[in-house]
Amino acid sequence: MTKKPSPGLVPSYVASLKSYVPGKPIEEVERELGLTAIKLASNENALGPSPKAIEALQRFLSRSHRYPDAAGTYLREKLSARHELGLEHIVLGNGSTELIQLLCHIYLEPGKTGLTSQGTFVMFPLGVRSAGGDVVQVPLKDLAYDLEALAARIDDSVRILYLANPNNPTGTLFTASEMDRFLGNVPENVLVVLDEAYCDYVQRPDYSRSLDYVRQGRYLIVLRTFSKVHGLAGLRIGYGLGHPEVVDALNKIRSPFNVSNLALVAAEAALDDAEHIRRSVESNRRGLQFLSRELPRLGLRCVPSFANFMYCESGRDAKEDFRALLKMGVIVRPMGFMGLPRGLRVTVGTEEENRKVVEALARLQESSSAAAVSRQRAGD
Ligand SMILES: Cc1ncc(COP(=O)(O)O)c(C=O)c1O
Structure with missing residues (x-):
């Protein structure tokens, strides 16, 4: 087929975007x-989904023909009670990354700036660029x-400032x-x-x-997700707790059914699953302790981590490290796409997975020091 010349309707700031490259799927x-x-590449929960969420999903599957409640009322009520914030402060997203994207599109246009740090979550600079804004890091x-x-x-x-903490x-x-x-x-x-x-x-x-700032009426939004400690990354659900004007603007431009009814019921159940949260936090604490030792x-070279992953540099x-580890059956994430080309990010896994990644890294370190010695000898 001959290719017709493009009419050039895609704005240059969209045409020049680089797509997000996700962690390599295990399959x-x-x-x-x-x-x-x-796979220790995407900061998922090593213990899997909340069992209460799985039960809720199984009960709800037969109602999949229904559209979800567009306002996510039950879940928002639960979040409202949990965080002591009125419903007007709470918005749901198809993952918190959807909210990052939408915020960039609401607050930015060409000539306006989104400000953040270098070496941070890549979805913010991507969101700024996709809205035609300038990124400063x-x-x-x-x-x-x-x-x-x-x-x-x-x-x-500067219209929007992003901090991950x-x-x-x-x-x-x-x-x-x-x-x-x-x-x-600010x-x-x-x-x-x-x-x-x-x-x-x-x-x-x-x-x-953070939530005190919201209660005090600061022009700010806090983003949270069900993808991490609740183990529901595949269902895509996150939320924002923020100033009512910000929440209102997000509600106006999001797709009405941005969160599926399955994600809603699973999130409600996961929020009440204190035992799964406790086990996840505890398993992560032990894993972090092991990896940081x-x-x-x-x-x-590592830095102390407060999340469910460790950052290190060889x-x-x-x-290169990523490819060598892949050959040993260990998927981690090289951080060049977040501006740190010497950094590897290792998600905390189960005890066995943590042992495996340490063994693989030990083999990698040995083989690279052996290679350095033989290079030196060849040069002598
Ligand atoms: C800082 C940060 N924010 C948001 C997310 C994504 O959350 P969600 O799955 O809710 O889109 C991640 C996921 O890795 C993250 O690291």
């Missing part, structure tokens, strides 16, 4: 390499957000008092998006007062 790796693999300091530098970078063009991919966090100080330097005409996808894993009393022993190009 694809197993098929390509003919081996059994473990301030360098990380010791692999953590540099809040002072971020505040100093705000100018009249803990940060993906480094797992670092900033404390409530650091955030208080920072917000004091003008009220900038929307602050505070992404707390991993908040349930944080076990520090000085962590976050073992990875530095292998000579990898000093080599992380893509």
Whole structure:
């Protein structure tokens, strides 16, 4: 077929976008390499979905012919009671990433800026660009957000400011008092998006007062998700807790049935599944402890993580490490696409998976130091 010239209707800022590349699916790796693999690449819950959510899904399947409640009333009521915030503060999304995208489209246009850090969740810069805005990313300091530098970078063009706490991919966090100080330097005409996808894993009393900001009427939205501690990443459901004007704008432009009825019932059940949350947090705590002890022993540079993954650097190009680990049946994530080409992100798995990834990394470190020795000898 001869290709007709394109009429050029796609705006250049969309045509030039690079699509999001997800973690490699386990089935694809197993098929390509003919081996059994473990996937520690997408920060999913190592223990699987909440069992209460599975029961609810099974009960609800026969009602799949019905459209969902477009307002997600039951779930929002539950979240309202849980977080002590009125319904006007709560909006549901097809994953919290949908809300990131929509916020960029509401607040940005060509000439306006979305501000964030380098080395942070890639969906924000992608969202800014897809809305035709300019992305400004301030360098990380010791692999953590540099809040002072971020505040100093705000100018009249900045409409939206995105912070992930803990940060993906480094797992670092900033404390409530650091955030208080920072917000004091952010003008009220900038929307602050505070992404707390991993908040349930944080076990520090000085962590976050994010919902107080919402209660106090600050122009801000906090994002949370059912994809992590609740184990429902495949169902796509997240939510925002924010200023009513922000919530209202999101409700106006989201698709009316953006969250499926299965996701709604599963999320309601998962929210009440205190036992699954407790087990997930505890298993993650032990896994993090193990990985943060073992990875530095292998000579990898790591930072303390407060999420369900560990960030580490071997000093080599992380893509090479990724490919070598893949051949050993271990799928992790090289972080070049988030601006950290030397970084590997390893999701905390089950005990057995954590042992396997450490063994694989140990083999990788040994073979690369053996290769370095033979290169040196060849050069002597
Ligand atoms: C910081 C951050 N926000 C949001 C998400 C995605 O959440 P969801 O699955 O709800 O879209 C992730 C997932 O990895 C994340 O790391």
